[in-house]
Amino acid sequence: MSGFKTFAVAGAGAIGSLIVDELLREKAASKVDKVVVLTRSAAGNDALVAQGAEPIVVDYDSSASLQSALHGIDVVISTVTTAALSVQEPLGDAAKAAGVKLFVPSEFGGDTTGRTDGLFGIKNAQRLRLKQIGLPWAMFITGTFADRIWYVPRLGFDIANGKIEVGGTGDRLASFTSRRDIARYVVHVLTSLPASKLHDHVVKVEGERTTVNRVLAGYEARTGKKLDITHIPLEELQERGKNLPFNIQYLLASILELGGTNGPEDEMNVEWPEFKPQTVVEAILSFKP
Ligand SMILES: NC(=O)c1ccc[n+]([C@@H]2O[C@H](COP(=O)([O-])OP(=O)(O)OC[C@H]3O[C@@H](n4cnc5c(N)ncnc54)[C@H](OP(=O)(O)O)[C@@H]3O)[C@@H](O)[C@H]2O)c1
Incomplete structure (x- = not known):
């Protein structure tokens, strides 16, 4: 405790x-x-x-x-x-x-x-x-939020209407965790680990390590719905949003394409080995706006 x-x-x-x-x-x-x-x-x-x-x-x-x-x-x-x-x-x-x-x-x-x-x-x-x-x-x-991002058209992801713009190849591994799982992990760790172990401590949480293309294919297979997917080069996203105060679509796309994962897999979820997170597809399907 x-x-x-x-x-x-x-x-x-x-x-x-x-x-x-x-x-x-x-x-x-x-x-x-x-x-x-x-x-x-x-x-x-x-x-x-x-x-x-x-x-x-x-x-x-x-x-x-x-x-x-x-x-x-x-x-x-x-x-x-x-x-x-x-x-x-x-x-x-x-x-x-x-x-x-x-x-x-x-x-x-x-x-x-x-x-x-x-x-x-x-x-x-x-x-x-x-x-x-x-x-x-x-x-x-925590990596990228596994649930909400897919429902935000200004991020290029409008899964509710079946339209997706992927920045770059979509083939790079990234870490995703649903917001509910992040919240569960944060509260579990803060209430159960000894305080001394929490001091200046980096906690790495990961729901699933996967690629954007695998997530989208998994969603199509699970739901039977065909998505309209376009791949846009990162440079084009950067140019398109260059006059925006915050080029959020480019930022997320570059995190997913170039940012990599949270680190070595054996460093994930170590404070709570029994943690059972959702997959990204499960997080998409259970998302409530
Ligand atoms: N990994 C991911 O995919 C991902 C995605 C989004 C965000 N994040 C990160 O998660 C963290 C929280 O983001 P969020 O999206 O949850 O935040 P959010 O919903 O946009 O805002 C959280 C709260 O910040 C307060 N706030 C807004 N403007 C403020 C201001 N000018 N001064 C002080 N407080 C202000 C508001 O509370 P009150 O109005 O009640 O004061 C608001 O409810 C950030 O560090 C963000 O970078 C990560």
Whole structure:
């Protein structure tokens, strides 16, 4: 047992809401005492309250606001959106000042350790900053979300309407994990491993290691539905989105085509050998918007 009983999730969006959900299951089982959700808005939190979470409205520009919200919290799990990663600096400082024992930064993707480029570089720098301020961290490397990405047309994947644009060959191995499985793994690890094992610890989670082409073929075989699949060179995707503030289709395609996997297979899911994740096709079929 980690001994961690009180948790704050900062920004309960695409991944954070599922982590909150899993924490609330543990609260219902009396393994967790308190689940706080840090949010910028008082509106729209009724469902969280009904489930047993405690939303606290915070101002990320106010140290006093953050410290007050984190009073008595053992673990902060940051799931803030990609565009707002900078709020992790005041959040980390406030967590340290409030006596938080562990900080989980908003990673939940490819391995950012040692990276200096782009989004991965920003995430790595944020984590290194936690080390500088002396706040223990645990990071979760998960690969690409296995469920939601296939339903997002701006990523090139519109599986609901049978239309798919694959960036590059689609033949490269990549790591995928469904958001529900990520949430299950995060909460299992944070509530069951000894705290000492979690300090400055890189956790590698992997639902399935496969290629985009294999996923699409598996989906067609399982459903009997024929997909309209176009392959677009990565350079063309880069050029097409060059005037966008965030060329998200190119970013995802380059992660899937060039990013590789989470690392050697024997480094995956080691903290929870009994973990039984979904395959990517199962994650696609069970996805609920
Ligand atoms: N592996 C993958 O395939 C994959 C895919 C997507 C994301 N990710 C990663 O997962 C992490 C979380 O992403 P997500 O998609 O779950 O996030 P998200 O749903 O876009 O947003 C999460 C929360 O961030 C808060 N937020 C938004 N703008 C903010 C701002 N300006 N300042 C402070 N808070 C703000 C919001 O909470 P409130 O409105 O309640 O404050 C929001 O609910 C990121 O690190 C992202 O890079 C990975």
